[in-house]
Amino acid sequence: MSDAPVRTLLLWCPDWPVLAAEIVDGVPATGPVAVLHANRVVACSERARAEGVRRGLRKREAQGRCPQLTVVDYDPGRDARAFEPVVAAVEELVAGVEVVRPGACALTARGPSRYFGGEEAAAERIVEHVAQACVVESQVGIADGVFAAGLAARTGRIVPPGETPEFLAGLPVEALGRPALADLLRRLGVRSLGDFAALPAGDVLARFGFDGALAHRLAAGRDHRPLAVRQPPADLTVTAEYDEPIDRVDAAAFAARALAEQLHDRLAGHGLACTRLGIEAVTAHGQELHRVWRHDGLLTAAAIADRVRWQLDGWLTGSSRRGGGGPARPTSGIIRLRLVPDGVIAQAGLQAGLWGETGEERERAHRALSRVQGILGPEAVLTAVLGGGRSPADEVRLVPWGDERLPARPGPPPLPVARDTTAAGGGEVADGRAAGRRRGGGSASSGAAGAGRGGAAPPWPGRLPPPAPAVVLPSPLAATVHDADGEPVVVSARLAVSAAPARLTVGTAPPTEIVGWTGPWPVDERWWAPAEARRRARFQVSLADGAALLLAVEAGRWLVEAIYD
Template sequence: MTRSMVLWCPRWPAEESFEPVAAALDAVTPGVEILRPGLAACPARGAARFYGSEESAAEQLIDAVASLAGEYAEHGEAGERSAASVSLRECQVGIADGLFAGWLAARAGVVVPPGGDAAFLADVDVAASGRPELVALLRRLGVYTLGAFAALPASDVLDRFGFDAAYMHRLAAGEPPRPTVARKPPPELTVDAECDPPIDRLDAAAFTGRALAEQLQRRLTSYGLACTRLIVQATTEGGEQLTRTWRHDGVLSAAAVADRVRWQLDGWLTGGSTGDGGARPTGGIVRITLMPDDVIPYSGTQTGLWGEAGEGRDRAHRALTHVQGLLGPDAVVTAQPGGGRGQRERTRRVAWDTTDGEPDTVGEPWPGSLPAPNPAVVLPEPFAMEVLDAEGGEVGVTGRCLLTASPKRVRIGREVPVDVVTWAGPWPVAERWWRSDARRYARLQLGLSDGRALLVRIEAGAWWLEASYD
């Protein structure tokens, strides 16, 4: 049985290339595959034999990444580099039989014993599957854990939910993602493109990569196949041949392939590493090649209950793809929930075609965050206001986070003051207390006599309106 060793770097900055990390891992063990930026895997068996045990091999990976974190901190700048350095210092390694269980083991920092994947996964929330629509449906059916999902009959899961859910069902049961099939990808599945003039900018490389991803998807579909492991290869003007393998414990769609090509080309063009520990490429890229290294039979997704109604969605997809090709991959963004103390931090903007493989940070501890429910309207920028006591003086907050007086009235801009009928808080927040840009503030919820409910903040003695509730 092939066991997987997975390295996870929590909160890896989306704007930072992961290629230097992959190069550092290559120096420790062969066969490194990137699942996404911040997550990499390699076979555990060979590394365990070389270093004496699986635990020793995991320590070697941690040491290699920790050394790289020191380089980031020493030579980088505050901002992206420091965020990458922190992520590397917090990285964890997990080992399990399967890749999916290995990823969850990495988040927990544990080694799952051989044959123990099913028991390890049994109590894990179904949200770990990373399939929001399936999770929402399972929860409505009363299925809350991967163990409960795995207990469902496999044939019923396939009939009711389709191929992808059946694939996830095998993973939840700790089984191999699919029965072993002796099948090598047909050589004609490989797609490539000549780049004339040579590409040295990420936007041009991403546009070419997206076109190749669409071409690869059409070829795979014509054979009734889907790709789960992809080799990205680039040839430079100087004759350098750069190669990196990307792995996905699931089916790689055209958008997912395009994402991985863009991430990898970003690493080669701007990340300062060729993947073999060398320097940045000496010239532009003259050829990009995509080779599916592992394929499975795949007949597509199950048709919806009321038929296929995706024509409008497909038109929108083509239009947004065209805009990205003209303006660059980061020119079209969408909102994605995230973790944070404030309401604006809980929604972040990501590239429209970015797949949601990020670890769920919503449930992480955020000291000072507000309790539910969340405000309905969050202002783009806080608005200055006044919170007044019964005598007309401004209310303050002491160093012990106590109000100096009860709020009685508020004045927002030039509005007529409005009476406060109820209030809750304050909730103190101390951010980055160890740095020069530390922040300290407190939030308060106010219910007004005109029916409005507000979320306000006091910082440096000034009150600000942040959001409102319905």
């Protein structure tokens, strides 16, 4: 590990999370704005600081100091996306840029200082170029090492070579960016980085561990690693402009084929393949159209051409085929077409699915469904995504074919499957389909149905144990449940079952004997909103004919909600 840090230039954009919210979401950064994470302020605007808002304040305290405060949720993805143009602007002048974090990037100072005639001249040139290209204010600090350069950038300072340890020595220990360590050091009487750097390295490692030893090196002006410069991303997009606007499907098919082959050749030249394709078009009247197509396999030149042709066909003839529904037909012909490989991977880096390599049958089905979407719109073909919820209907979300298959709500960890062998349950549940333990009380908030605890995902107390039903009825069927004496089975407010269920009648069908049952699983949802409140108890039952059903009793009425396979 080298003890000679590289002379480093670091560009820092103050209050970057606030600026990113303005760039991406349109939140004015000139007003009082605070970015919150875990209910605490992580960044705020200059106007908010003037009102007393500081980093680390809780939301309520920050709003108490500044009632006009605009609160924005912390989004690292948004910060990174907004910072990419700034990094690209720096790369227009110099090479070898490392993104330290959104809002700060570093590079070796030697190259630009020699090219622009000194470190100060290089810093001024980079700041001016970023301001002109991105309309973003920034500051530059130069010192020996990334850590010291980042602290120097806070005041726009250039630390002379060899004087970095002296520059760091006068800074407080809070500059390390480790609040817990800084608090401990202050209680031990160590208040500055110089005091911390003067401690023996072995004692620091023994007392504070490896992270403390790393902080000790930084305090002494010795970076723990060299710059990890990034390679500027290659421009893989292809664009075609047409003197004669494209307003016919045959002309669109010809344009799609030529542009698709150009994109495929460019990707192949970089050893890449496309899995997600963005299609952008501009009409003669300035109307902008955009659509993203996804694919499970690798998009060949023919596959790219097909999707572009389908999309252009949908845009050019869509309104006449839908009778006015769906996306509006362009008001004029297309004069510019652009293909953006939004998702790329190494050409040999795609893992085959359970079916093996992408087969002809799957490709034919994918082409057919994508064709339907190109004509009728993305919502014409939907697929189910499993997520979190307390009932089978709540756990399923329908998303358009090819879109990101993300659940609406995170699901809990898998639950163990148990069997009900109690005498009151009428025997063992057939094939474990109505698995679980029969409960006689409790509520959704008390962890009914054995809902999992811990982990990052919500436990969803009150949800049913696996396996999930095979069919969830769109409209529950009315039913009646009787005991062995022919009396209706009722569930009290305290979830006491009047008798063991013995017969089930669904609609006008003849009664069916219940050979196994388990429950109830109570759910009391949204009790704080009377108009939306819902209180019910669910049962799993196994019938003599081999069927297994999910029943629910609500307001004294029995309903069949789902069917097990």
